[in-house]
Amino acid sequence: MKLYSFAPATNAQRVLMFVAEKEIDLSIVEVNVREGVCLNRLICMNPFSVVPFLELDDGTCIGESVAICRYLEELNPNPPLCGVSAKDRALVEMWNRRIEIDGFMPVVHALRNVSPGFKGRVVPGTRTDFPQSEAITERGKAQFRILVDRLDAQLRKNTFVVGETFTIADITGYFMVETARRIDLELPEGCSNVLRWYNTVASRASVPG
Numbered sequence: 001m002k003l004y005s006f007a008p009a010t011n012a013q014r015v016l017m018f019v020a021e022k023e024i025d026l027s028i029v030e031v032n033v034r035e036g037v038c039l040n041r042l043i044c045m046n047p048f049s050v051v052p053f054l055e056l057d058d059g060t061c062i063g064e065s066v067a068i069c070r071y072l073e074e075l076n077p078n079p080p081l082c083g084v085s086a087k088d089r090a091l092v093e094m095w096n097r098r099i100e101i102d103g104f105m106p107v108v109h110a111l112r113n114v115s116p117g118f119k120g121r122v123v124p125g126t127r128t129d130f131p132q133s134e135a136i137t138e139r140g141k142a143q144f145r146i147l148v149d150r151l152d153a154q155l156r157k158n159t160f161v162v163g164e165t166f167t168i169a170d171i172t173g174y175f176m177v178e179t180a181r182r183i184d185l186e187l188p189e190g191c192s193n194v195l196r197w198y199n200t201v202a203s204r205a206s207v208p209g
Contacts, residue, residue, distance in 0.1 A: 002027045002055045003068075004045070009033070010108065010175050011065045012052040013208045017171050018069045020206035022076045033125075034117070049125035066096065069168055081168045088162070095154070095161050095169040103147035104176040110140025111183050137183070144180050148191055155193035159200070166204075174201045 003019070003026045005012040019026055031042060031051055045061050046053045053063040054071065062068055073082045083089035112118040113136040122130050151173065154161065161169040177187065177198050187195055201207075 001057055002029050004029045004031050004042075004051050004053050004055065006031055006033050006051045007208070009051055010179050011050075014065045014171050014175050015052045015068050016208050017174075017206045018072065018081060018168060020208075021081060021166070021171075021204075022072065022079065024072060024076055066100075066168070081166070081171075083162075083167065091162050092167045092169055096167075096172050099147065099151070099161070099169060099172045099176055103144050103151075104172055104179065106140035106143035106147075107176060107180045107183070107185065108140075110137040110144075110185075111179055113137045113140075114183055141180075141183070141185055144176070144185060145188055147176075148188055148194055152191040152193045155197045160197065166201075170197075170201050174198065174207075 003015065005016065005028055007013075007030065016028075033042070033049070033051055042051075043049050045055065046063050048063055050063065052065060052068060053061050054068045055061050062071055070082060073080070080088075083092040109122075112122045112124075113132045113134070119132060120127060120129065122128070122132055151161070158164065160166050161173055177194075180186070187198070
């Protein structure tokens with residue numbers, strides 16, 4: 001089983017942190033998607049042309065960060081990062097989706113639409129002439145602030161996003177904040193609960209170096 005990754009890619013880092021938390025021994029294949037290295041081979045294996053993706057021993061390729069993590073959780077249930085009971089799993093899924101859709105993806109698109117390095121690559125896995133859009137960046141920043149405010153209320157009563165146990169939702173949230181910082185978007189003043197939580201997660205040994 002091989003994990004195809006690119007160290008600077010945020011979604012790859014999400015999976016790598018998940019793998020580190022579970023102490024899974026995986027073969028990592030580094031693919032420089034930024035420079036288009038081995039692009040044709042990558043497209044054959046994963047038509048979406050993005051990393052990370054997991055190649056199983058039978059040749060099956062699984063893309064998308066959460067799908068990869070769910071597969072690894074099934075094979076390596078301890079420590080549980082997606083919940084234990086039906087209720088736990090539903091709550092983890094709910095918060096992971098909220099953070100990913102309302103915060104993480106908006107700041108990812110904000111970054112891709114403002115950074116010169118993403119010119120011609122605003123849509124992940126593509127080489128197009130789609131222009132970068134300042135409006136998308138500004139909207140992404142606004143969505144981030146709304147989500148962080150809601151997350152702060154949730155963290156007022158919890159150590160982690162879903163109660164007292166570290167989960168995949170915390171990983172997604174952590175990299176949301178990290179991505180926001182790449183466009184000089186810091187946590188809003190007054191969100192002390194999110195700041196406390198962020199510092200707690202940032203101190204974990206599983207954070208990619």
